[in-house]
Amino acid sequence: xxxxxxxEEPRHPEGAEPDYIRGKSGVMSWVLTLDxxxxxxxxxxxxxxxxxxxxxxxxALRTELLVPENGVMDAMTYNRMFTLHGVTMVxxxxxxxxxxxxxxxxxxxxxxxxxxxxPRLNLASYYLYLAAVCLGLWGMIHGGTDxxxxxxxxYSTTTTTTVLPILAAAFVNGFSSILTGVNFxxxxxxxRADGMHWMRLPLFIxxxxxxxxxxxxxxxxxxxxxALCAVEHFLGTGIFDPARGGDPxxxxxxFWFYSHPAVYxxxxxxxxxxxxxxxxxxRKPLVGYRMIALSTFGIAFVGFLAWGHHLxxxxxxxxxxGVFGFLSMLIGVFTAIKMFNWVGSMYKASIVxxxxxxxxxxxxxxxxxxxxxxxxxxxISLDVHWQDTYFVVAHFHFIMAGAVVMMFLGxxxxxxxxxxxxxxxxxxxxxxxxxxxxxxxxxxxxQFFLGNEGMPRRYYSYPAHFQWLHVTSTIFAYILFLGLLxxxxxxxxxxxxxxxxxxxxxxxxxxxxxxxxxxxxxxxxATPVINRDPYEYRGQEIIENAN
Amino acid sequence: MQTDATIxxxxxxxxxxxxxxxxxxxxxFHAAKFGMWLFLGQEVMFFSALLxxxxxxxxxxxVAWSMASHRINTTFGLLETIDLLFSSFTVAxxxxxxxxxxxxxxxxxxxxxxxxxxxxxxxHSYEYYTEWHEGLLPGRFFHPEAEWHLPMESAMxxxxxxxxxxxHSIHVIIGVGVLGVxxxxxxxxxxxxxxxxxxxxxxxxxxxxxxxxxxxFPLYYLVA
Numbered sequence: 100x101x102x103x104x105x106x107e108e109p110r111h112p113e114g115a116e117p118d119y120i121r122g123k124s125g126v127m128s129w130v131l132t133l134d135x136x137x138x139x140x141x142x143x144x145x146x147x148x149x150x151x152x153x154x155x156x157x158x159a160l161r162t163e164l165l166v167p168e169n170g171v172m173d174a175m176t177y178n179r180m181f182t183l184h185g186v187t188m189v190x191x192x193x194x195x196x197x198x199x200x201x202x203x204x205x206x207x208x209x210x211x212x213x214x215x216x217x218p219r220l221n222l223a224s225y226y227l228y229l230a231a232v233c234l235g236l237w238g239m240i241h242g243g244t245d246x247x248x249x250x251x252x253x254y255s256t257t258t259t260t261t262v263l264p265i266l267a268a269a270f271v272n273g274f275s276s277i278l279t280g281v282n283f284x285x286x287x288x289x290x291r292a293d294g295m296h297w298m299r300l301p302l303f304i305x306x307x308x309x310x311x312x313x314x315x316x317x318x319x320x321x322x323x324x325x326a327l328c329a330v331e332h333f334l335g336t337g338i339f340d341p342a343r344g345g346d347p348x349x350x351x352x353x354f355w356f357y358s359h360p361a362v363y364x365x366x367x368x369x370x371x372x373x374x375x376x377x378x379x380x381x382r383k384p385l386v387g388y389r390m391i392a393l394s395t396f397g398i399a400f401v402g403f404l405a406w407g408h409h410l411x412x413x414x415x416x417x418x419x420x421g422v423f424g425f426l427s428m429l430i431g432v433f434t435a436i437k438m439f440n441w442v443g444s445m446y447k448a449s450i451v452x453x454x455x456x457x458x459x460x461x462x463x464x465x466x467x468x469x470x471x472x473x474x475x476x477x478x479i480s481l482d483v484h485w486q487d488t489y490f491v492v493a494h495f496h497f498i499m500a501g502a503v504v505m506m507f508l509g510x511x512x513x514x515x516x517x518x519x520x521x522x523x524x525x526x527x528x529x530x531x532x533x534x535x536x537x538x539x540x541x542x543x544x545x546q547f548f549l550g551n552e553g554m555p556r557r558y559y560s561y562p563a564h565f566q567w568l569h570v571t572s573t574i575f576a577y578i579l580f581l582g583l584l585x586x587x588x589x590x591x592x593x594x595x596x597x598x599x600x601x602x603x604x605x606x607x608x609x610x611x612x613x614x615x616x617x618x619x620x621x622x623x624x625a626t627p628v629i630n631r632d633p634y635e636y637r638g639q640e641i642i643e644n645a646n
Numbered sequence: 647m648q649t650d651a652t653i654x655x656x657x658x659x660x661x662x663x664x665x666x667x668x669x670x671x672x673x674x675f676h677a678a679k680f681g682m683w684l685f686l687g688q689e690v691m692f693f694s695a696l697l698x699x700x701x702x703x704x705x706x707x708x709v710a711w712s713m714a715s716h717r718i719n720t721t722f723g724l725l726e727t728i729d730l731l732f733s734s735f736t737v738a739x740x741x742x743x744x745x746x747x748x749x750x751x752x753x754x755x756x757x758x759x760x761x762x763x764x765x766x767x768x769x770h771s772y773e774y775y776t777e778w779h780e781g782l783l784p785g786r787f788f789h790p791e792a793e794w795h796l797p798m799e800s801a802m803x804x805x806x807x808x809x810x811x812x813x814h815s816i817h818v819i820i821g822v823g824v825l826g827v828x829x830x831x832x833x834x835x836x837x838x839x840x841x842x843x844x845x846x847x848x849x850x851x852x853x854x855x856x857x858x859x860x861x862x863f864p865l866y867y868l869v870a
Contacts, residue, residue, distance in 0.1 A: 207667075212667060213666055213667040214666070214667040215667070216667065216668075216677045216681065217677075217681060218665075218667070220681075277685075277688050280684075281681050281684045281685055281688070282681070284680075284684055285677050285680050285681045285684065288677075288680060289668075289673055289676060289677040289680065290667060290668070290677075315684055315687060315688050316687060316688065316691050317691070318688070319688045319689070319691040319692035319695070320691055320692075320694070320695045322692060323692055323693075323695040323696060323813075324695060327699070327809065330809065331785075334784070334785065334786075334787070335785045335786040335787075336784040336785035336786075336805040336808075336809070337784070337785035337786065337801060337802065337805055338699060338785075338802070338805050338806070338809075340785070343785055343786070343798075343801060343802065344703075344706070344707065344798070344799045344801070344802050345802065346702070346706075349698075349699060349702055352698075353695050353698065353699075356695075621666065626669060
């Protein structure tokens with residue numbers, strides 16, 4: 100990026116445009132902001148809250164499962180807890196987390212733009228998301244629901260718990276997701292700076308592009324499905340009610356037509372972050388840029404055609420199941436292409452070990468084992484054994500939750516100096532990262548064994564011989580929680596007392612490190628001209644971090 | 647509008663409608679149109695889930711479906727179709743004339759489009775009113791005249807019919823609102839041959855609303 104003039108100047112020369120945080124003050128300058136960076140921080144605040152809430156629900160579940168039955172809560176509370184854990188984590192944390200925070204903040208900067216194409220729509224997306232969270236919280240306070248986050252009919256249309264506000268929350272959240280997707284696609288198409296041709300697009304942007312396509316084309320289907328479900332609950336229209344000729348399996352098809360691609364809405368941005376982190380910490384050009392970029396679209400496209408693997412045991416024909424199984428395995432191939440290129444990039448590299456890269460290693464472990472168990476689950480005969488057991492729970496927590504949490508935290512540490520202009524302390528951050536990774540792996544590894552031995556998911560009680568595996572899982576869940584607490588405290592301390600960050604504390608080659616930390620309100624003094632590839636390593640030295 | 651008219655990014659002669667993040671008007675116009683096309687893509691997916699339910703249940707209950715379809719008012723459906731097709735034509739003309747800078751006739755054409763939308767809503771409300779009285783309602787509210795010999799599965803037809811057409815009518819209401827605002831902006835002189843993005847984008851949305859009806863009309867009114 101030809102920003103020589105900016106690089107040579109001191110960070111905040113007299114009379115220069117102030118940074119985006121100090122540029123304006125007052126509550127209204129935040130709640131009505133149109134600046135993509137401030138909107139990103141609004142998202143960050145809200146997703147941190149929902150992540151905490153979802154985590155508390157999870158810990159409540161794990162605490163209950165310490166004993167075979169009748170622990171700290173009754174069965175009905177337990178059912179509500181796992182529903183609220185799923186709803187909060189999927190709809191309110193994982194779907195908006197990486198695109199909402201880091202996508203909003205870095206998409207315009209990485210393509211050399213001053214903002215997204217539609218800043219007001221961007222703010223509207225945030226408020227739709229916030230409205231969804233509030234609706235969800237309102238529903239939870241009024242008793243919550245016990246349907247599971249999948250809202251399967253006919254149970255969800257007949258349950259007496261407070262299912263309507265939760266359905267409405269997921270519906271509203273969908274619109275937030277769609278509008279963000281539209282905004283990002285248009286921004287990538289129309290606001291790339293001169294010289295930023297498609298094969299110079301950072302891989303995080305490619306990932307966001309793939310994600311946005313899925314958001315725009317899949318989310319409306321869940322919207323209408325949840326609306327049908329709500330109307331049926333409210334008016335008894337019978338669309339999914341077998342007593343009136345309706346078919347609950349139709350709900351499953353429509354639900355998974357969105358919710359399987361939604362896995363890629365969550366995980367593709369995480370893959371994008373991983374590419375950025377590998378590009379920054381291996382200190383040599385990334386291997387296989389083109390393959391990583393294109394495999395994103397392989398995943399996004401085939402992801403639309405794999406939903407049937409959730410219905411192997413719902414009376415699907417053997418031919419259908421075979422086709423869906425094959426297509427599901429194909430996604431493993433595209434993911435493997437990425438994985439091999441990342442590992443290839445690390446080969447003979449002088450890797451810098453810092454907290455963001457530790458999260459990347461955790462991400463690799465979880466993605467490889469989560470991904471391979473996914474291929475195993477796509478094998479029909481094996482799935483019949485594992486369907487609805489803890490094996491599936493462990494699998495999707497590894498690949499989906501694990502990948503997203505690792506890369507959310509990795510991205511948070513990596514871009515923290517750019518976003519806030521402060522350096523965090525590396526020591527506690529690394530300890531936090533190790534605790535989070537160990538905690539995560541330790542929580543879900545016993546669940547693979549539990550599932551394989553036949554422990555069904557969502558059960559309140561279990562045979563006594565499963566207890567030691569459940570106890571192990573719970574102990575590690577608490578270690579995970581402690582790790583997350585340490586991360587939170589460390590970053591809050593850095594916000595309050597951190598040293599001023601230089602423009603490029605990691606010596607990373609990517610474009611966003613060329614501008615001041617934190618960026619100015621309009622990112623660049625003038626629209627930049629891009630004259631190099633994003634991962635062209637230029638021999639930058641790491642400027643000594645805080646410790 | 648953005649509040650950053652004072653920031654100059656090196657473009658001495660910036661037109662007032664050009665937002666700071668765009669380098670020129672043509673690109674800004676393209677972005678708005680592209681954004682609307684993407685939004686229309688999501689609208690298509692929105693309705694396609696309902697068409698999927700339609701296809702499945704029609705295949706399950708072909709006889710009940712055909713008999714139920716006999717009971718809804720084809721004449722009204724046809725008139726509504728003509729009404730919406732005509733409104734698509736007038737909104738297209740409005741875009742044509744705003745490009746030429748003919749403000750008066752643009753306002754008139756937008757007004758006619760808006761009226762067509764309102765006529766559609768009135769006609770459809772009347773249809774709902776008669777169906778309500780005849781007991782042709784979804785799910786558990788289905789209680790038709792015994793002499794029609796409608797099988798119980800016909801209730802599913804009315805579930806799909808009501809859900810889909812009500813959703814479409816909500817789109818018509820939104821479209822009327824959007825076109826109304828654009829008409830007021832046009833009266834106030836916001837648009838010129840150099841800047842008429844709202845008219846173009848609003849028109850695109852209106853075409854989609856009509857297009858969906860073009861699918862719904864044969865699927866619900868003519869299958870009998």
